[in-house]
Amino acid sequence: MITFDSVTKTYGAKRAVDGLSTEIGPGRVTGFLGPNGAGKSTTMRILLGLDRATSGAALIDGRPYHQLRCQLRTVGALLEARAGHPGQPARSHLLGMARSNGMGRRRVGEVLAAVGLSEVAGARIGTFSLGMRQRLGIATALLGDPPVLILDEPVNGLDPEGVTWIRTLMRSLAAEGRTVFVSSHLLSEMAATADHLVILSRGRLLADRPLTELLNVSRRAELRTPSPALLSRVLSEAGLSVDAVGDRLRVTGERIEEIGAIARENEIQLDELTFSGESLEDVYRRLTADSVEFRADAQGAQGAPVMAHHPHS
Known part of the structure; x- marks a missing residue:
């Protein structure tokens, strides 16, 4: 379990993290999202003791x-792909860490196999x-x-097979019941991987759901049924919002995926059922619309040159 309790980090007059409070629970992948400058990296560094919070507490x-008594056995972290000295073989790097933490050679072989590096374990890290x-x-x-696993941009540099x-x-x-906390800018990957999302912007929590x-x-369903009045009543009793649009019913609400099951339970015929709504990218853009730190010049998108041509430069 990871706990952030009113974590604040200031640099002069700037608040990189502003009163962040949330819990990252076990048994799920929690995605950590936010624009550049949102405070994600600072938050992770505070959690791992690499930066000190101005106030509040980050706990594992x-x-x-x-x-923590044995940090490596409690928390596994990847912040940057800079493991080991360039001249050191991968196996030697892992073996040194294992021995310093009371683990043997067998565990090194297990993790090398798990990440697909067994065949290059003797190669120098600088050649990777x-x-x-x-x-x-x-x-x-x-x-x-x-x-507990804390991973910052873990798909960076991986090919399609590696991403999968x-x-x-x-x-x-x-x-397996572990706490997996992963930061990423790839919304499509978070949509395919995460169970829960924490979205940060300008150091403040925007969403934790x-x-x-x-x-x-934002998701909605449209359906046709020979019993619109009856189905409308049943869906409303289930907490969904129902509107009649021509010969169809338009439905919204958090239990929207249960429409088919609700209709079957009440023996109501559905002739048509379609879903539509926002993607994660749409939701993310809407939530962070007012807090993107760096924006491209709209003129550049309309054909203006990105760089001026200086023949003598």
Whole structure:
């Protein structure tokens, strides 16, 4: 369990994190989203003891990171793909960390296999591609078999096969009951991976809700039935909002995915049922519309040159 309790971080007059309070629970993948400059990296650094909060507390299993008895066995973290010295073989890097934390060679082999680096374990880290270094960083995070995983942009540098692999890995770790907290700018990946979303902007919490709930707020259904009055009443009693539009019913509400089941339970025939609504990208853009720090010049999108041509430069 990760707990942020009124965490604030200031740099002079600027508040990088502003009173953040939330809990990141076990058994699910929690996505951490926000525009550039939102305070995500600062929040993760505070959580891992790399920065100190101006006020408030960031806790892992009820303790600050520096008070954890065996950090590697409690928390696995990937903030940057810079694991190990460039001249050191991958296996040696992991083995050194394992031995310093009371683990043996067998565990090193297990994590190398888990991330797909067994065949290049003897190669020097400096020869690795970005994707390979990313896998090594994930192996380092997994080394202590920790119950809490903190991953910052874990798909960075991975090819399509690697993206599918890390998505499956994160979901399987959460299914084992671990706490998986992952920051990403790739909304399509978060839509496919996360169970819950925490969205930050200008250091402040904008949203802290399950993914399905966030999307269902704007999601709607249209349907046709030979019993519109009866179905309208039944759906309204289930907490859904129903409007008649011509020969159809338009339905909105958090239980929108249950329309078919509700109709079956009440033996009401559905002739047509279609869903529409916002994607995660739509929801994210709407929530953060007033807080994007860097915007491209609209003229550039209309054909203006991005760079001026200086023949003598």
